[in-house]
Amino acid sequence: MDTFVSRKRRRLSPSPEPTAEDEDSTELKLALLASLHPQLDGDVLLEALIHFEGSVQQASVALGRDHAFSPTRKPAPSRIGHQSSLSAYGIAPGDTEVTKRPRTRKGRTLHLYDPQDIEAHTPCSIIHNFLPANEADALLLELLEQAPTYSKLEFQLFERVVKSPHTFCFYVNSLSDAEEQKAEYIYDGRKVEDVRQSTPEMLKASKKVEEAVNSEIQRRIRDFYPNGRKLKYQSPEPWRANTAFVNCYDGPHESVGYHTDQLTYLGPRAVIGSLSLGVAREFRIRKIVAEDEDHRKEDGSLADAQGQISIHLPHNSLLVMHADMQEEWKHSIAPAQAIDPHPLAGNKRLNITYRSYKDNLHPKYTPRCKCGIPTVLRCVMRRKETRGRYMWMCHTNYIPGQEGCSFFQWAEFDDDGDPPWAWAAKAEKKTAVEREDSLCREPRDESVGQPTKRG
Numbered sequence: 441m442d443t444f445v446s447r448k449r450r451r452l453s454p455s456p457e458p459t460a461e462d463e464d465s466t467e468l469k470l471a472l473l474a475s476l477h478p479q480l481d482g483d484v485l486l487e488a489l490i491h492f493e494g495s496v497q498q499a500s501v502a503l504g505r506d507h508a509f510s511p512t513r514k515p516a517p518s519r520i521g522h523q524s525s526l527s528a529y530g531i532a533p534g535d536t537e538v539t540k541r542p543r544t545r546k547g548r549t550l551h552l553y554d555p556q557d558i559e560a561h562t563p564c565s566i567i568h569n570f571l572p573a574n575e576a577d578a579l580l581l582e583l584l585e586q587a588p589t590y591s592k593l594e595f596q597l598f599e600r601v602v603k604s605p606h607t608f609c610f611y612v613n614s615l616s617d618a619e620e621q622k623a624e625y626i627y628d629g630r631k632v633e634d635v636r637q638s639t640p641e642m643l644k645a646s647k648k649v650e651e652a653v654n655s656e657i658q659r660r661i662r663d664f665y666p667n668g669r670k671l672k673y674q675s676p677e678p679w680r681a682n683t684a685f686v687n688c689y690d691g692p693h694e695s696v697g698y699h700t701d702q703l704t705y706l707g708p709r710a711v712i713g714s715l716s717l718g719v720a721r722e723f724r725i726r727k728i729v730a731e732d733e734d735h736r737k738e739d740g741s742l743a744d745a746q747g748q749i750s751i752h753l754p755h756n757s758l759l760v761m762h763a764d765m766q767e768e769w770k771h772s773i774a775p776a777q778a779i780d781p782h783p784l785a786g787n788k789r790l791n792i793t794y795r796s797y798k799d800n801l802h803p804k805y806t807p808r809c810k811c812g813i814p815t816v817l818r819c820v821m822r823r824k825e826t827r828g829r830y831m832w833m834c835h836t837n838y839i840p841g842q843e844g845c846s847f848f849q850w851a852e853f854d855d856d857g858d859p860p861w862a863w864a865a866k867a868e869k870k871t872a873v874e875r876e877d878s879l880c881r882e883p884r885d886e887s888v889g890q891p892t893k894r895g
């Protein structure tokens with residue numbers, strides 16, 4: 441499953457290589473604070489952490505003192521945040537240069553609703569009223585029936601076992617895919633027991649999601665990427681909705697901490713289609729800055745250069761997280777102070793994240809660690825020197841009670857995001873296509889197809 445909060449890996453020996461620990465310290469502290477104070481908003485936790493210069497303990501004591509510490513406790517928003525003026529964040533109308541300079545000021549949240557603002561200032565695009573209304577309702581009703589059987593993810597954070605503050609379930613398109621997932625795929629160092637076949641309404645929606653995501657990918661490439669070309673490592677193959685994680689947030693306090701989605705089976709520069717149903721909630725994103733002198737505070741700690749952006753996700757909206765998202769931004773569902781109940785879902789929000797698993801990243805091919813377990817794929821986000829490089833790492837220390845090994849290996853990919861073990865077959869295929877092309881181009885025997893002269 442996704443690494444819903446960042447977790448600290450115990451460093452077994454000093455290493456010049458990046459570790460998840462280097463990458464995650466602020467998120468880790470926030471996750472710890474969130475698990476201790478689940479009712480408080482992420483902004484409040486972040487401000488407390490900044491106020492106490494990164495000390496989780498001092499921040500936690502202050503936050504727990506009858507809420508005496510309330511750094512920027514805002515009046516409870518009516519329901520959902522209002523859109524701040526884009527100019528307040530240095531965003532001029534018509535400024536479509538994506539992700540080049542900070543869009544938000546540190547410590548502030550910019551609320552975006554409009555699809556054009558969202559695609560211009562974030563690595564996402566959104567389609568409102570995505571499904572015909574009756575199909576969206578039928579899908580929601582089907583999932584509401586299943587949601588009580590979903591479970592919380594349990595993971596190890598330092599020495600404690602922590603539960604994710606929402607429930608979820610994993611779906612694939614057929615029963616045989618479900619059996620294969622249970623037998624062979626590894627998430628957070630272990631196999632998953634509960635993998636289900638997608639419901640009829642999910643399968644129906646997934647065809648529409650597939651079509652929309654493929655067309656959004658092409659539009660993004662054409663209108664936003666340099667020279668109208670796909671990104672390095674981005675797959676040129678059509679996106680297939682072959683797996684889905686369904687999340688359920690029951691009430692305003694259920695949430696998901698800042699994280700990136702696991703790339704292990706998606707590969708680099710992954711695209712994800714996320715369909716929201718039921719109660720509208722805020723999807724927050726934050727750009728991760730490099731750990732360099734420009735971003736360092738006087739005490740040596742790392743300061744985030746910008747605040748967060750909040751994208752509002754109403755019932756029946758499809759959010760596409762594009763190829764420029766996972767390696768550079770983190771995302772979360774923030775706890776809400778108040779929500780508008782939905783006529784069918786009450787206080788619940790259901791969310792389906794459709795994903796495209798790559799055949800050549802099946803765990804039978806990927807490197808195994810010293811524990812004998814297929815490894816997890818991560819991307820260096822913070823360390824300036826190695827930023828953007830991929831690595832295979834042991835993840836058995838995510839299992840409560842297990843230590844894991846220190847396995848680390850740089851991960852290589854070609855420009856299309858395919859791993860080395862796929863290269864020979866790709867080259868063969870290319871040669872075969874070229875041979876076929878050249879056969880087609882060879883001068884034709886003039887007599888073929890011509891009326892034959894009779895002697």
Ligand SMILES: O=C(O)CCC(=O)C(=O)O
Nearest residue numbers: 442685687701773791793
């Ligand atoms: O609920 C959402 O919109 C996001 C869920 C998410 O981030 C995930 O499943 O990885």
Ligand SMILES: [Fe+2]
Nearest residue numbers: 442700701771
């Ligand atoms: Fe996610």
